Amino acid sequence: MQILLKEFENKKPEIVFEWKDSETEAEGWVVINSLRGGAAGGGTRMRKGLDKREVESLAKTMEVKFTVSGPAIGGAKSGINFDPADPRKAGVLERWYKAVMPLLKNYYGTGGDLNVDEIHEVIPVTEAYGLWHPQEGIVNGHFHATEPQKIRKIGQLRQGVSKVLEDPKFTPNGPKKYTVADMITGYGVSEAVRHYYQIWGGNIEGKRAIIQGWGNVGAAAACFLAVCGVKIVGIIDKNGGVINESGFSLDEVRDLFLKRNGNTLVADGMMSFAEINEKIWDLPHEIFIPAAASRLVTKEQAERMVKAGLEVISCGANVPFADAEIFVGPIGVWVDEQVSLIPDFIANCGMARVFAYLMSDKVELTDQAIFSDVSDTIKKALQHTFSKNQGKTKLAQTSYEIALSQLM
Numbered sequence: 001m002q003i004l005l006k007e008f009e010n011k012k013p014e015i016v017f018e019w020k021d022s023e024t025e026a027e028g029w030v031v032i033n034s035l036r037g038g039a040a041g042g043g044t045r046m047r048k049g050l051d052k053r054e055v056e057s058l059a060k061t062m063e064v065k066f067t068v069s070g071p072a073i074g075g076a077k078s079g080i081n082f083d084p085a086d087p088r089k090a091g092v093l094e095r096w097y098k099a100v101m102p103l104l105k106n107y108y109g110t111g112g113d114l115n116v117d118e119i120h121e122v123i124p125v126t127e128a129y130g131l132w133h134p135q136e137g138i139v140n141g142h143f144h145a146t147e148p149q150k151i152r153k154i155g156q157l158r159q160g161v162s163k164v165l166e167d168p169k170f171t172p173n174g175p176k177k178y179t180v181a182d183m184i185t186g187y188g189v190s191e192a193v194r195h196y197y198q199i200w201g202g203n204i205e206g207k208r209a210i211i212q213g214w215g216n217v218g219a220a221a222a223c224f225l226a227v228c229g230v231k232i233v234g235i236i237d238k239n240g241g242v243i244n245e246s247g248f249s250l251d252e253v254r255d256l257f258l259k260r261n262g263n264t265l266v267a268d269g270m271m272s273f274a275e276i277n278e279k280i281w282d283l284p285h286e287i288f289i290p291a292a293a294s295r296l297v298t299k300e301q302a303e304r305m306v307k308a309g310l311e312v313i314s315c316g317a318n319v320p321f322a323d324a325e326i327f328v329g330p331i332g333v334w335v336d337e338q339v340s341l342i343p344d345f346i347a348n349c350g351m352a353r354v355f356a357y358l359m360s361d362k363v364e365l366t367d368q369a370i371f372s373d374v375s376d377t378i379k380k381a382l383q384h385t386f387s388k389n390q391g392k393t394k395l396a397q398t399s400y401e402i403a404l405s406q407l408m
Contacts, residue, residue, distance in 0.1 A: 005325075041108070106141055187371060388401075
């Protein structure tokens with residue numbers, strides 16, 4: 001795996017588009033790792049301090065993810081180095097999408113990502129510039145769709161991604177309406193755990209879980225795990241956290257989901273970040289969901305979790321360990337050799353899979369069909385890993401070998 005990974009990491013991207021904003025200090029990059037299958041896909045993120053290297057690593061991550069989610073295309077990513085809390089954000093996004101419009105028309109499909117919302121920011125701006133949908137470049141470049149096919153596929157994309165969920169199985173109770181895009185990634189992260197216990201053996205019910213990050217991915221994963229009978233014993237995000245060693249009830253987890261302030265945990269009696277960070281890693285638990293930013297989990301935290309009884313990690317965040325390497329560094333390898341590590345490109349492929357499903361020829365636009373398709377895709381990937389490795393360690397290394405053998 002390490003030799004294949006190094007070769008893949010060191011391969012230069014096919015296209016790097018660089019942009020400097022004319023009105024602010026914002027700068028951005030589109031990195032297209034390859035035009036495998038005639039197109040490439042990957043979302044748009046914005047954060048202060050982002051650089052080209054980060055965008056390049058994310059583009060490579062997307063290429064690996066497409067080996068699981070489909071379609072068989074290249075990986076790409078857009079990144080803008082700018083403070084998303086700045087009131088000039090909307091103007092920056094407008095000028096950015098105007099600049100990258102030729103790519104989006106012909107061979108690059110994008111979507112939302114960190115601090116950029118697909119439905120409220122990406123789609124309205126790109127529509128205003130004449131793009132039918134942010135995935136139009138993939139429809140054109142990969143599928144070579146005729147006009148009627150293009151109309152149908154883009155119609156499915158428009159309806160499916162922003163579809164308001166009606167089936168109570170896939171949304172928390174509450175007054176707010178949630179879309180497929182809000183819930184699907186966290187659902188996939190939870191399903192990865194459920195399928196893991198079904199395939200490798202064990203009963204998910206009664207297992208204890210720690211959740212890192214309380215955005216859409218972490219909070220949704222916690223809700224779906226709680227439905228499976230998992231006890232959520234601790235939640236940590238950047239502002240603090242909560243612990244309940246006997247496990248929060250399903251209603252309590254849903255309540256914490258509904259009370260979120262944006263992507264931030266809001267709870268009575270919250271501990272400070274310093275206090276929760278000191279305690280949470282030693283809580284007895286079997287499941288860990290890293291769903292905050294990338295590269296946060298340290299070796300010390302991982303060692304403490306293993307000592308506390310950790311069995312399986314389902315990666316909601318891309319590259320959750322504090323390694324410098326693009327994919328797997330020393331911490332990731334160590335963890336993979338101690339517990340069952342379900343890598344990000346399988347566990348969090350939900351949104352990428354939804355795009356692939358909605359661009360396919362046989363689409364049923366129901367909550368059940370969309371969510372079942374994601375679950376089946378993750379199950380199939382894990383079964384493929386199991387066919388090569390029935391042990392409970394080195395799952396990530398086995399999964400990468402399977403993926404990279406398709407790309408190199």
